[in-house]
Amino acid sequence: MTTLPRFPIFLRWTAGIAAGLCAAPLLAQSLAAAPASASAPSPAPSAPMTAGPADAGKMSIEVQRSRTEQARNQAASCAVCHGPDGRPPADSPVPRLAGRQQAELVELMLNFKNGRLPGTVMPQIAKGYSDTEIIAISAWFADQK
Amino acid sequence: MHRRSVLKAALAATALSGLTVRQARAAAPAKVVVIGGGYGGATAARYLRTWSRGVVDVTLVEPDAAFVSCPLSNLVVAGYRQMADITVPYDALVRRHGVKHVRDTATAIDLGRRTVRLAGGATLPYDRLVLSPGVEMQSGAIDGLSAPGGEQIVHAWKAGPQTDVLRRQLAAMPDGGTFAITIPLAPYRCPPGPYERACLVADYLKQHKPRSKVLVFDANPDITSKGALFRQVWQTRYAGMIEYRPQHETVGVDPATRTIRFDVQDDERADVLNLLPPQRAGAIAVAAGLATANGRWCEVDFVTMASRVAPDVHVLGDAVQIAPLMPKSGTMANQHGKVAAAAILQQLAGQAPDSMPLYTNTCYSFTSSTEAIHIATVHRYDAAERTMLTVPGSGGLSTAPSVLEGQYGFAWARSIWADMLA
Numbered sequence: 051m052t053t054l055p056r057f058p059i060f061l062r063w064t065a066g067i068a069a070g071l072c073a074a075p076l077l078a079q080s081l082a083a084a085p086a087s088a089s090a091p092s093p094a095p096s097a098p099m100t101a102g103p104a105d106a107g108k109m110s111i112e113v114q115r116s117r118t119e120q121a122r123n124q125a126a127s128c129a130v131c132h133g134p135d136g137r138p139p140a141d142s143p144v145p146r147l148a149g150r151q152q153a154e155l156v157e158l159m160l161n162f163k164n165g166r167l168p169g170t171v172m173p174q175i176a177k178g179y180s181d182t183e184i185i186a187i188s189a190w191f192a193d194q195k
Numbered sequence: 196m197h198r199r200s201v202l203k204a205a206l207a208a209t210a211l212s213g214l215t216v217r218q219a220r221a222a223a224p225a226k227v228v229v230i231g232g233g234y235g236g237a238t239a240a241r242y243l244r245t246w247s248r249g250v251v252d253v254t255l256v257e258p259d260a261a262f263v264s265c266p267l268s269n270l271v272v273a274g275y276r277q278m279a280d281i282t283v284p285y286d287a288l289v290r291r292h293g294v295k296h297v298r299d300t301a302t303a304i305d306l307g308r309r310t311v312r313l314a315g316g317a318t319l320p321y322d323r324l325v326l327s328p329g330v331e332m333q334s335g336a337i338d339g340l341s342a343p344g345g346e347q348i349v350h351a352w353k354a355g356p357q358t359d360v361l362r363r364q365l366a367a368m369p370d371g372g373t374f375a376i377t378i379p380l381a382p383y384r385c386p387p388g389p390y391e392r393a394c395l396v397a398d399y400l401k402q403h404k405p406r407s408k409v410l411v412f413d414a415n416p417d418i419t420s421k422g423a424l425f426r427q428v429w430q431t432r433y434a435g436m437i438e439y440r441p442q443h444e445t446v447g448v449d450p451a452t453r454t455i456r457f458d459v460q461d462d463e464r465a466d467v468l469n470l471l472p473p474q475r476a477g478a479i480a481v482a483a484g485l486a487t488a489n490g491r492w493c494e495v496d497f498v499t500m501a502s503r504v505a506p507d508v509h510v511l512g513d514a515v516q517i518a519p520l521m522p523k524s525g526t527m528a529n530q531h532g533k534v535a536a537a538a539i540l541q542q543l544a545g546q547a548p549d550s551m552p553l554y555t556n557t558c559y560s561f562t563s564s565t566e567a568i569h570i571a572t573v574h575r576y577d578a579a580e581r582t583m584l585t586v587p588g589s590g591g592l593s594t595a596p597s598v599l600e601g602q603y604g605f606a607w608a609r610s611i612w613a614d615m616l617a
Contacts, residue, residue: 112546119537120549126242126533127554129614130526131607139609143602170593170600171571175555178573178589183553 121186124179128187131171136191148194155188224252225543228311228321229294230301230479232257232285234525235511236327237615238532243325244292247540254295254319256311259355260284262616265385266525266559267608268354272362273395275564281354281608283616291617304483306505323539326485326493326502327511327528328477329353330384336473337448344450348468352384364467365396370404375455375465377445378413379473382492384513384523386420387570389413389471391560394425397433398563409436410465412443412455420522421560421570421592428562428596445470476514485510492516497576497583499538499548500531509535518583521574522556529611530554530574552576552583559604566596567604 109117125136128147132138136147147155161167162176163184179187229240232255240255261284270276288294299313304324311319332350334340340348351361365374374396378389393411400407418425418439429437440460447456454464475481475491485493485502493510494503497518502508512528521527538548553575559567572590574583593600 116546116549119541120551122246123533123537123549124551124553127530130529130555130611131557131603133610134614134617138606139613142606142609144606144610170597170603171557171569174571174589174591175557175573176589178555178575178586179553 117186118190121190124183125187125190128191135194137194147191150192152185152188152192155191156185159184159188224250225322226252226254226320227323227325227539228319229253229255229325229327230257230311231327231329231477231512232259232262232296233327233329233512233528234611234615235513235528235532236325237262237285237288238529239325239327239509239511239536240294241288241292241615242533242536243539244294246536249293251540251543252295253293254297255285255288256297256299256301256313256319257285258298258300260298262612263354263358264525264608264612265352265354265388267605268351268358269388269392269395270561270564271354271358272351272365272392273399273564274362274366275395275399278359283612285616287617301479304479304508306483306508309507322507322543324508325511325532325535325539326477326480326483326508326514327532328480328514330474330476330513330523331478331481332472332474334472336379337445337470338456339448339450340470340472342450345448348448348450348470350471351469352388352471352474361467361469365399368404368407368466371406372404372466373408373410373464374400374467374469375410375412375463376469376471377443377455378411378415378419378471380414380444381419382517382523383471383474386522386524387425387558387560390418390421390425391562392469393437393439394428394433394560394562395564397429397436401433401436407436408438409433410463411437411439412445412457412463413439413441414444415441417441420558421568424568424593424596425560425562428568432563474513476510480510480514483508486514488516497534497552497581498550499542500535501538509539511535518574520572520585521583522558522572524556524558525611526556526558526607529614530556532615550576550578557607559600559607561601561604562596563601565598565601567601568593568596569600569603 131144132147138144138146159176162169162172227243229236240253243251243253261282264281267281271278271281285296289296299315301311302314303312309321349357349360351357376389376392393409397409443460444458445455446458453468454462456462476486476493480486480493485505487494487504493514494516495510500509500511502510511531513523534552541548556572557569559569561567570592573586575586577584
């Protein structure tokens with residue numbers, strides 16, 4: 051019935067942080083390559099997502115839970131096109147998000163956001179999300195095996 | 196231990212570790228009643244069960260055995276899809292997700308006692324109520340609709356039997372006839388829907404009854420959504436077939452002569468009349484005193500979707516007094532359902548709700564049987580304004596209708612139906 055992994059949420063969040071490390075060079079590269087976009091007013095980052103990996107050990111379980119739930123809630127928005135938990139119905143032309151590498155999803159979203167990847171709705175939608183939100187949402191989808 | 200504290204402890208523990216699910220189940224589960232199995236209510240029911248890992252007791256009050264989608268229903272009117280293609284049973288919500296489906300109509304809410312009365316006579320107690328009542332058609336605003344023959348004039352703005360009636364009326368219309376659709380002042384359900392309907396009716400007529408016309412009488416000063424794109428399609432693909440007349444507010448109708456009366460302009464006659472009355476929140480919300488905006492729409496706290504006047508009642512979908520640039524759409528109702536589900540579970544567990552609602556609206560309109568256009572917006576909660584605002588620089592429209600977006604439109608429907616009901 052439930053599609054959530056069974057191991058405790060704080061482990062999934064820690065895994066997300068670790069995967070976030072892999073995405074960091076991509077993020078830096080993407081911002082460097084698109085100065086116009088980087089200087090454009092970007093949405094306020096969601097405060098709870100800004101803690102670095104060094105803080106992970108100190109974060110209370112409550113804060114970890116809150117951040118994971120926020121990523122889950124924000125990722126749930128994608129389901130209307132990409133299917134529940136990022137699993138589209140069979141034969142859908144819309145790609146699956148569940149279980150894909152976090153770094154791959156982050157790169158796609160940043161490229162949509164920075165205008166380097168064409169599309170129909172995704173370039174318009176990606177511009178509504180901060181980089182930290184993209185990293186967190188991608189981590190959540192990567193965890194949906 | 197008091198029942199609610201047991202519940203809080205159980206939910207808090209569950210949120211931390213799946214290992215405690217069994218213990219949580221041993222405690223008395225919170226009761227959430229969901230009124231209305233549309234895009235908002237069905238989504239909330241499914242997500243309340245999934246995100247609580249089956250702990251919270253969810254009862255869906257919905258008279259029908261199956262969901263019928265308004266989005267895509269214009270394709271049924273034009274004969275390009277069947278009713279079965281836009282109908283999804285509630286079975287999986289019950290079987291896979293453990294939602295209790297009560298096939299009855301909610302008739303009244305007692306906010307003080309926290310109970311819902313059903314037409315069948317039963318009373319359901321709730322800890323939290325999710326109210327997704329859709330819209331009530333204010334047919335009384337159109338003089339003559341209740342006259343003899345008025346029942347033949349349908350809005351088909353709630354997908355179901357009227358969708359099929361309108362399809363049959365269009366199919367029976369002679370070549371050279373006129374199909375008229377009237378649009379009330381915004382806000383109304385599905386802003387681009389009437390213009391999509393004009394396109395699809397014209398697509399059907401062009402192939403089968405090419406001497407016919409579509410008249411669009413709009414109470415609004417201009418097309419309310421995707422205006423430039425619809426105008427382009429009307430001037431090219433449907434040139435000479437669709438006639439658009441803004442600032443025409445329908446005030447009456449004569450069913451015998453199939454004549455529409457406007458507040459200012461001369462009467463118009465048509466062979467098929469499709470009148471969309473002004474709308475407000477579903478009757479049960481109005482009766483419960485929740486429609487605090489002009490007596491028509493329900494004001495909510497967008498962090499939780501809780502009513503401004505009844506914090507235990509979460510109102511979703513078209514019934515809500517919308518935030519700026521937020522359409523009354525199926526996608527929005529689905530997003531409302533998830534915000535409400537998350538907030539309810541957090542509050543039941545004694546935690547503060549996620550203070551950063553952030554979601555996307557993607558809305559496809561078909562301009563022919565295969566081509567579609569979209570509008571996309573991203574909505575983020577603004578704490579200072581206490582509402583959802585679109586993110587500057589994000590969102591946008593199609594450049595032109597395309598078959599690819601038509602495929603995405605059909606894919607959207609299958610995905611969101613799975614997200615609500617599978």
